[in-house]
Structure formats: C-alpha cells, structure tokens
C-alpha cells in the first residue's frame with residue numbers, strides 16, 4: 110500500500126509538472142501540494158534517497174544567489190542533486206523539486222539536496238528532512254519586521270535545530286546570528302571578512318541588529334563591511350565576532366569581485382559587497398563538502414548572473430545591467446554596488462505597487478538614495494517608470510539629484526528607451542518584482558534586435574563614435 | 577537667510593514606513609526657499625526645551641516602543657503642551673498621533689495611557705486597516721486633496737465632537753473606517769495616520785508648515801517652487817484610487 114501511494118503521488122505530481130509546462134507556467138507549488146495530499150510522507154521518503162548530504166540555505170538576503178552558486182559548484186564537480194529554484198521555497202515547492210528529479214518508483218538516489226527556504230519555513234522543513242548543514246546568510250530587519258516578527262522567527266529556528274546533529278554555517282560578521290552557537294550548542298562554522306578597503310567607520314542610518322544578542326547593550330563597531338555586518342564588540346559583556354573558519358581577504362571590486370578565501374583566489378563577474386558575502390558562503394559550503402579549489406574557482410568564475418541579479422544585456426554597444434530591488438536593504442546593496450563602479454551611468458528605476466511588490470511604496474524612503482547623489486557616483490540621468498513612477502522620481506529629487514536629470518515615463522518600454530537614449534557608459538535597470546520580467550523581455554528583445562551577425566573577418570575599425 | 581530647527585522625536589524608536597521622508601522634504605524645501613534647516617534628534621531621556629524649536633516631528637512605532645516613548649514624553653508633557661497650544665507647528669504620524677489622546681487599548685486588551693492633549697482615544701483590533709488613502713483637507717482656506725498610505729490596527733475616535741479632523745476620507749479608512757474622519761488638527765498641529773511619507777507628495781501641506789514656521793519667526797517665505805514632480809506623483813496615485 111505504501112508503495113502504491115508513493116507512486117500515485119509521484120505520478121500525479123509529474124503529470125501536473127508536465128501540464129503546467131505545456132501551458133507555460135513554472136509549475137512549482139501545486140504539483141507538490143497534490144502529491145502531499147495523496148501521500149503526506151512523500152517528502153520524508155524522497156529525502157531518504159539523498160545519499161550524501163542535505164543542505165538548507167536560509168536568511169533574509171542572498172540565499173538565492175548563494176544557493177545557485179553552490180549548485181554551480183556541485184554541477185562543475187559532476188554531482189547529482191536536487192535543487193529548488195527561487196520562488197519555490199515553501200515545503201510544497203521543495204516537494205515538487207524532489208519529485209522532478211525522482212523516478213516513478215521514488216527510489217532514484219541523489220547525491221546532494223540543496224534547499225533554499227524562507228526563515229519561517231525552516232522549522233517545517235526540519236520535521237520532514239534531516240540536513241547535515243543549515244547555512245544562515247544573515248538576518249536583516251526591514252520595515253516590515255519591526256513588530257518583532259524577526260525575533261520570533263529566530264527563536265523558532267533555534268528551537269527547531271536544538272538537540273539535532275545539524276552543523277550550522279553562520280556569518281561571523283552578523284551580530285544577529287552569532288548567539289546561535291551558545292543557544293543551540295550545535296557545531297558552528299563561521300565565515301566572514303577580514304578588514305577591507307571598502308569598510309565604513311560609521312554605520313548607515315539604520316538600527317538593524319545594533320544591539321548585543323546576549324545582554325542588549327548597544328554594540329561598538331570598529332568597522333562596517335556592509336549594513337550591520339562588520340567588526341563589533343559589546344562594551345558590557347565583551348562578546349565579539351566569533352573566530353572565522355573561512356576568511357574572505359584582500360577584496361577588490363573593479364567593479365567585478367576579486368578576493369581570497371583562506372588563500373584560494375576567487376574571481377566573479379558579480380558586483381557589490383553583498384555578493385562577495387554570497388560567494389564566501391558558497392565557497393565555505395563547498396570546502397565543507399571537500400570540493401577541490403580549482404573546481405570551486407572555475408565554477409564561481411563561470412557563474413553568470415540570472416534574471417534580476419545583475420544580468421547583463423548588450424544593446425548595440427551599450428552595456429545594460431538589470432537588478433531586482435524589493436526592499437530598502439536590497440536597494441542599499443544595489444546602490445553600494447553602483448558606487449563601486451566608476452563608469453558614467455544612466456539609471457532606470459521601475460516601481461510598482463502590486464501585491465507582489467508590496468502595496469506600500471514608502472520603503473524607498475528608508476533606503477539611502479542620498480548615498481549615490483554625489484558627483485563621483487557619475488549618474489548622468491535617472492528615468493523613473495512603473496505604476497508609481499511619481500513616487501520614485503520624488504525620492505530621487507529629495508535625495509539631492511537635480512530635477513533636470515530626472516525623467517518620468519510610466520510605461521516600461523518608453524522608460525527603458527528613454528534611459529538608453531542618455532549618454533552613458535553603463536545602463537542600470539532597477540526593477541521591483543512585477544516590473545522585472547516585463548522589463549527583461551523588453552531588454553532581451555532590444556538586445557536581439559541590435560545584435561547583428563558578426564562579420565567573418567574583422568577588419569580593424571575605429572570604435573563607436575566614428576559616424 | 578534664516579535657520580530653522582526641527583525636533584525629530586525618538587528617531588531610533590519611532591520611524592516606520594519611510595516617515596523620515598517628511599523631514600527630508602521639509603529640509604530640502606526650506607533650502608530651496610533659500611533657508612537653512614537643522615534636524616535635531618531627541619532621544620529617550622535627553623533634556624530638551626521645546627521652546628527652542630520651530631517645529632516638532634514624530635513618526636510611528638510598535639506598541640512596545642510607544643510605551644517607552646510615552647513614559648519619556650510624560651516628563652515634559654506640560655512644557656510640550658504649552659508650546660503646541662501657543663501654535664508650534666507639529667506633525668505626529670500614526671503611533672505618535674495615538675499618543676496625543678487619552679488612552680490606547682491594545683489588541684490584547686491592555687490599556688496604555690496617552691498624553692491626554694486631546695479627548696480622543698484609540699482601540700486596537702487584530703485586523704489592520706491598510707491601503708492607499710485620499711483625503712479632502714482644508715489648507716489655507718482651500719479644500720485640497722491629500723494622498724498617502726495607511727497601515728494601522730488602531731481605531732481612533734474623536735470623542736470631543738468639537739475637535740477638528742485633519743481631513744475627510746474620500747477613499748480609504750481614516751481614523752476608524754466608520755465616521756469618515758481622518759486625523760486631528762489643532763492650531764498648527766496635525767496628527768494623522770498617513771504614511772507614504774505624507775509631505776513629499778502633498779507639497780501644499782509641507783508648505784503650510786513652512787509658512788507657519790516662518791510666520792512665527794517673523795520671516796516671509798518668498799517665491800514658489802517647481803512642483804512638477806510632486807504634482808505628478810500626487811495625481812498619479814489620486815487617479816488610480818478615485819479613478820478620474
């Protein structure tokens with residue numbers, strides 16, 4: 110009976126996955142939900158087919174990029190693994206991911222499972238799966254978390270991992286995670302950055318996690334790497350950053366990321382300090398699995414950004430970069446990356462207020478747009494688009510930009526074209542969730558249209574501007 | 577050129593939903609009018625003399641933070657009221673607005689005392705009132721629309737019927753979703769549930785505060801600002817909500 114139920118659950122879900130593909134949906138949650146109705150133990154059963162290890166990756170920011178990078182490394186090594194893609198990080202989506210990689214009998218072995226999930230889902234997932242490692246990238250409080258929601262989730266995760274054999278991989282630079290070791294008694298691996306040339310000595314205007322997790326005293330920071338991530342100590346109880354097992358050092362951003370992890374040299378086409386953290390976390394996990402340095406280096410160097418994660422388009426001879434922004438923290442990260450790029454820029458910001466974006470657009474006032482409103486950021490033009498293009502334009506105006514360089518084009522296509530019409534060396538497209546895919550479609554189309562077949566013989570010709 | 581000084585009450589505790597954008601707005605507009613503007617943070621247990629400020633601003637916070645702030649404010653409540661009653665311009669948003677009343681009853685039935693400046697009270701319910709909101713307000717003898725975003729569990733009632741609301745609700749919930757009133761208005765004080773933040777998209781309200789501050793200093797604000805983007809943003813959301 111058990112076997113029949115399992116096979117039925119898998120068959121039904123596989124059929125639904127096929128059907129949803131046929132109709133152009135990215136069948137993610139629904140097939141898993143149906144399978145779980147038929148066989149509530151399906152995830153437990155399929156989870157037992159993982160021969161090596163299950164990894165769970167969670168945290169407020171960076172979990173998708175980190176998980177994708179680890180996936181790229183496992184792929185490079187040639188391992189087979191289950192991986193739930195972004196957007197399918199609930200228990201149902203994870204069930205779908207397992208079924209996709211399974212055979213009908215539900216007994217095909219996988220070497221690894223790489224599961225990205227929201228913080229609040231970790232306790233649910235641990236009821237059905239037994240991971241070796243839980244990686245927590247960071248905890249950021251954004252405006253929606255000010256009612257103590259984050260503190261509640263942190264203690265739920267702690268309760269769920271206590272009395273297990275799980276090993277935690279934690280960010281040594283985040284004061285909101287360092288007390289996990291003390292509170293859970295689990296073995297913890299720490300990653301973090303040595304001093305870098307990009308550190309600040311004064312924090313941004315925000316109060317995220319600035320208080321000691323042990324005694325509540327306000328922490329003293331020697332330096333900030335990024336937001337509340339940095340080198341800190343507590344003047345009252347003396348707690349400080351834990352000792353690192355994986356140290357990022359000699360960071361350079363040109364703006365592409367170059368640095369070392371325990372003397373392993375890493376290059377990545379990604380930009381921004383927060384992505385350096387994502388890479389560092391991915392390398393830490395790869396080294397825990399025992400993957401060779403060369404494979405890690407090759408995988409990270411070849412890992413290209415995906416939709417909304419600094420994906421690049423070449424439109425004629427213009428370099429366009431698209432970035433998803435969805436909260437003040439993410440927007441601040443993006444602005445920090447823009448600041449490390451010395452090229453002259455034309456900026457596009459599409460702001461929608463659909464449910465998936467958040468109905469309340471006031472979060473743009475919690476981001477430090479002021480940080481890019483100075484001449485060395487080299488911003489030549491700003492085009493605001495989307496349903497709330499007006500709110501976006503006001504935010505830039507009041508951040509200190511001259512109104513003369515701000516254009517409002519609520520229509521996405523018109524906005525994208527207006528942005529590309531500006532004179533600049535690089536074009537940044539910042540999009541909230543529901544403007545992301547529509548904008549991407551337009552950018553892809555423009556990129557295709559302007560890419561002429563390459564001449565077979567390349568005669569030496571002067572670069573652009575010779576007309 | 578004059579220098580204006582605005583007190584930002586409890587910036588670490590009371591700053592939800594981009595409310596500090598109101599201060600950015602006042603500061604910039606004063607600069608564009610040719611003046612200087614300092615924003616002075618006032619934190620828990622810092623000693624202040626409210627008579628030294630041109631305006632008071634306080635944003636919203638969670639229940640816990642509101643309790644801390646209440647106890648601190650109470651120490652100087654008389655002094656603060658004296659200034660407000662004398663016409664000190666002031667903007668109190670959401671949680672700060674609720675504190676001005678006699679009491680606040682949280683969703684789990686706990687009673688928190690308010691400063692009691694006005695005979696209004698707030699009862700909190702589980703279901704929050706969330707969404708875009710449009711008001712009709714009287715500013716400088718003119719009826720204008722004011723747009724914003726509200727997100728509050730509290731239902732506020734102006735018990736004293738002679739109290740003037742900040743505006744009447746054209747779309748949205750307002751004080752309690754029942755009587756069509758939004759906020760409170762007294763002399764140059766506005767208490768309101770509107771986040772968004774309020775002032776950038778409602779430049780007439782921002783300029784109302786600026787003119788009141790200037791008048792109390794005996795200064796005249798001259799010239800007008802180019803509000804093309806402000807008006808566009810205002811109309812964009814107003815059209816979406818009212819559908820015209």
Ligand SMILES: [Zn+2]
Pocket residue numbers: 321322323324325326343344345346347348
């Ligand atoms: Zn401490």
